[in-house]
Amino acid sequence: MSSATAPLLTGRDVALLRAVAAGRCRFSVLCEPVLLVDGVPCADFTVAGRLIDAGLLVAPGHGDLLAPAGLTDRGRAVLDPVARAS
Template sequence: MITELNRRALAMLRAVGAGRAELTCSCEPDLRVDGLPCCDQATAHQLARAGLIRPARVVAVGQWTRAELTADGRRALGTTLAAA
């Protein structure tokens, strides 16, 4: 579980929120932003496990689909933006 979001995690959440990110459908989903693999897949996995991001639709295992923020992800992003 992520207790505090660092700048990289926040940037990843913003990219997902802006519709610029895709996830693989898997138990440890990989993330790419603007078509490029994310440099920190461990953080991508943590964001997914924490329930902050998810695939926008169900696809076959290993396939890519648009990523979206969950309600918790939107709250986490909104909370950090309001504190800034």
């Protein structure tokens, strides 16, 4: 993934992607998805929507109150040091 196609990510965004990759995150879904890390809501309530809109997280299904958070192929590529170097 080139820097021209990669979304602008903060250090917090990358840390959350790493936590998702480690299986530590779920979505709480009421009106908007909220990312839970180790069961605790992320203080940045907009991060889930931003990372979903950027194509980095798989959107939770409709009707799921608690859903596992997962990375898309693009999200995995952001964390892949080989992909970042190219």
